[in-house]
Amino acid sequence: MTVDLMAFARAVANGDIRVIDLTQTLSQEFPTIVLPPELGQCAPFRMEEVSRYDERGPAWYWNNISLGEHTGTHFDAPIHWISGKDLPNNAVDTIDVAQFIAPAAVIDCSKECAADPDFALTIPFVEQWEARHGKIEPRSWVLLHTDWSKQPYTDYAGLRDDGAHTPGPEPAVVKWFVEQRDVHGFGTETIGTDFGQGQHFNPPYPAHFYMHGKGRFGLQCLTNLDLLPPKGAVIIAAPLKIKQGSGSPLRVLALVAGGNA
Amino acid sequence: MTEPLVRPRRKNPLKRTRLPLRPQGVRSRTAHGLTAAAAEGRFALQICLDCDTVIYPPRDACPSCLSARIPFREVARGGTLIAETAVRTTTDPYFRERTPWRVGTVKLDVGPVVVAHLHGDAVEGGRVRLELKLDKSGSAVAIALPEKDTENMADDPHLREMTCDPKFRRVLITDGRTGVGQAMAKAFSDAGAAIVFVGLADPWKPFAGMAGLRKIERVEIVPLDVTDTESVTELAEQNGARIDIVVNTAEHIRAGGVVDRHGLTIAREEIDVRYLGLLRLAQAFGPILRFRGADGVNSAAAFVNLLSVHALMNWPAYGGYCATEAACLSAAQCMRAELRPGGVKVVTVFFGPLDIDWFQTVPPPKVTPAALADAVVRALQRGLEDVFVGDVAEDIRQRLAVNPKALEREMAN
Numbered sequence: 001m002t003v004d005l006m007a008f009a010r011a012v013a014n015g016d017i018r019v020i021d022l023t024q025t026l027s028q029e030f031p032t033i034v035l036p037p038e039l040g041q042c043a044p045f046r047m048e049e050v051s052r053y054d055e056r057g058p059a060w061y062w063n064n065i066s067l068g069e070h071t072g073t074h075f076d077a078p079i080h081w082i083s084g085k086d087l088p089n090n091a092v093d094t095i096d097v098a099q100f101i102a103p104a105a106v107i108d109c110s111k112e113c114a115a116d117p118d119f120a121l122t123i124p125f126v127e128q129w130e131a132r133h134g135k136i137e138p139r140s141w142v143l144l145h146t147d148w149s150k151q152p153y154t155d156y157a158g159l160r161d162d163g164a165h166t167p168g169p170e171p172a173v174v175k176w177f178v179e180q181r182d183v184h185g186f187g188t189e190t191i192g193t194d195f196g197q198g199q200h201f202n203p204p205y206p207a208h209f210y211m212h213g214k215g216r217f218g219l220q221c222l223t224n225l226d227l228l229p230p231k232g233a234v235i236i237a238a239p240l241k242i243k244q245g246s247g248s249p250l251r252v253l254a255l256v257a258g259g260n261a
Numbered sequence: 262m263t264e265p266l267v268r269p270r271r272k273n274p275l276k277r278t279r280l281p282l283r284p285q286g287v288r289s290r291t292a293h294g295l296t297a298a299a300a301e302g303r304f305a306l307q308i309c310l311d312c313d314t315v316i317y318p319p320r321d322a323c324p325s326c327l328s329a330r331i332p333f334r335e336v337a338r339g340g341t342l343i344a345e346t347a348v349r350t351t352t353d354p355y356f357r358e359r360t361p362w363r364v365g366t367v368k369l370d371v372g373p374v375v376v377a378h379l380h381g382d383a384v385e386g387g388r389v390r391l392e393l394k395l396d397k398s399g400s401a402v403a404i405a406l407p408e409k410d411t412e413n414m415a416d417d418p419h420l421r422e423m424t425c426d427p428k429f430r431r432v433l434i435t436d437g438r439t440g441v442g443q444a445m446a447k448a449f450s451d452a453g454a455a456i457v458f459v460g461l462a463d464p465w466k467p468f469a470g471m472a473g474l475r476k477i478e479r480v481e482i483v484p485l486d487v488t489d490t491e492s493v494t495e496l497a498e499q500n501g502a503r504i505d506i507v508v509n510t511a512e513h514i515r516a517g518g519v520v521d522r523h524g525l526t527i528a529r530e531e532i533d534v535r536y537l538g539l540l541r542l543a544q545a546f547g548p549i550l551r552f553r554g555a556d557g558v559n560s561a562a563a564f565v566n567l568l569s570v571h572a573l574m575n576w577p578a579y580g581g582y583c584a585t586e587a588a589c590l591s592a593a594q595c596m597r598a599e600l601r602p603g604g605v606k607v608v609t610v611f612f613g614p615l616d617i618d619w620f621q622t623v624p625p626p627k628v629t630p631a632a633l634a635d636a637v638v639r640a641l642q643r644g645l646e647d648v649f650v651g652d653v654a655e656d657i658r659q660r661l662a663v664n665p666k667a668l669e670r671e672m673a674n
């Protein structure tokens with residue numbers, strides 16, 4: 001079969017294929033995951049000016065940046081979780097690069113989440129979605145459209161006395177995604193792929209446990225999921241090639257067919 | 262009694278800012294014995310160990326018996342103001358702006374006669390108490406205060422030149438999330454600060470003290486994260502010209518030594534919060550503080566560093582933390598030299614273990630956040646530069662003076 005990549009490039013250039021940015025801006029203010037203070041912490045994004053057309057560098061502007069592998073919009077590799085630690089090619093530098101391009105099934109639960117920050121995704125909810133849009137294709141990203149990226153930071157992090165309150169999947173549905181639907185990975189708009197109170201599930205943090213245990217991937221802190229169709233978008237999500245990296249901040253793009261609507 | 266200070270009117274933004282000047286500040290190495298005493302608020306003069314003569318001004322040998330055994334010791338500060346005069350004209354640029362300036366001679370009960378600056382309530386022929394203060398050049402001078410406190414005595418313009426009284430000044434508490442930060446905000450509000458800016462990082466992270474902080478009079482919460490250069494710079498750009506005292510309450514306390522910690526993540530964090538945080542604050546606020554050192558009643562006055570007393574001697578149980586504190590102390594000494602041209606004091610406040618969660622397993626005595634905050638306010642009111650708060654801090658200070666090597670070994674147990 002011949003593939004016309006030039007036609008693809010023309011379609012991107014003329015807008016027949018729209019390119020949608022699913023990435024949050026890396027900024028100092030953007031919330032990073034919060035763990036108990038005595039545990040190791042993910043570094044927030046920081047930037048130090050090296051020079052700005054001044055005595056430190058007369059004609060150029062540049063910065064040194066520091067951040068964690070899981071800061072801002074980022075990719076989780078299987079090695080991130082203990083369940084995926086022994087899989088082959090489980091780190092960002094060794095994953096087959098073809099895996100960085102895959103279609104997406106976008107499940108809209110934004111209304112439910114607006115009503116309840118503790119909304120938990122279940123198998124029946126996804127089955128209803130499939131009844132409307134068809135079965136999730138194998139090796140598709142499942143992206144949870146919660147509109148959480150539109151929340152002010154206080155609600156975005158959802159921190160209360162008993163921890164975070166943000167939507168996410170129940171254990172059963174994650175297991176079902178990898179075993180019954182052979183999904184490529186799971187992506188969310190929230191700080192993590194897991195339910196805010198996911199430490200109380202069995203297993204704790206099921207999105208991490210099941211996805212990475214089967215060598216599947218995670219994306220979090222996504223935005224603009226409301227601009228994607230339920231099916232048919234193609235996601236380009238290529239993490240930095242960090243030696244034995246557990247994840248990486250990255251630019252996530254979605255390709256969507258159809259002119260500027 | 263002293264004419265009470267009136268809250269300064271808002272500054273006319275079109276008016277030129279008066280530049281800071283300093284009195285002559287050269288002292289002999291021996292005379293810096295007075296500087297050390299003034300920095301800690303002690304009244305110490307040389308005493309001859311051979312003939313008991315109390316010596317002033319500082320000398321290298323006893324004027325009575327030529328003994329060289331003449332250490333500085335605390336002595337009684339009472340005396341009589343035997344004569345006074347007022348300087349009305351002078352070629353000294355600092356005093357020219359401040360005439361008439363009263364000076365007098367005080368006959369101390371312990372012997373010497375001292376030429377001193379005079380508090381407005383010190384009366385010729387009357388009893389006075391002498392204090393050593395650091396003037397705007399950072400050098401020790403003597404000032405005669407009335408024997409008993411008088412009304413509004415802290416408002417005396419001569420005395421206020423030598424202190425950093427928070428009254429009517431605008432203060433920045435850099436981190437309001439900690440117990441110390443909240444106690445500090447309360448103490449400065451109670452001390453009559455005109456505005457208490459309280460920095461808050463990551464406002465999306467709730468904390469228990471938030472409601473209480475908002476209830477404190479004249480508190481203004483401002484976004485500030487000392488680990489974020491942009492955040493520090495922005496606050497200085499927006500509010501730097503109306504901040505007269507900076508109190509850095511950013512804290513990062515973790516147990517663990519240098520060998521027995523696993524990896525560098527915690528070390529990087531503590532260096533980022535404490536040492537680099539201090540540098541960010543120094544670069545953002547230092548130049549404007551120094552420029553505003555003579556800007557009226559609410560001139561820029563002080564930068565306060567809260568330091569573990571173990572900055573002076575490592576405590577291996579919290580060894581990594583102590584090493585960072587030592588770096589902060591060194592930076593504070595540098596800042597002191599850099600801010601001196603503005604007459605801005607850099608205060609180092611040394612404390613032992615605090616009565617907070619991060620020292621949960623450490624037995625008492627511990628310093629409560631409120632006690633630390635009170636000590637900071639009192640130090641500024643008195644114009645001190647080095648302050649030791651609590652029994653542990655005082656104990657370390659004394660043992661360090663006697664035998665640093667012994668202290669090093671003892672801290673390891």
Ligand SMILES: [Zn+2]
Nearest residue numbers: 309312323326
């Ligand atoms: Zn003698």
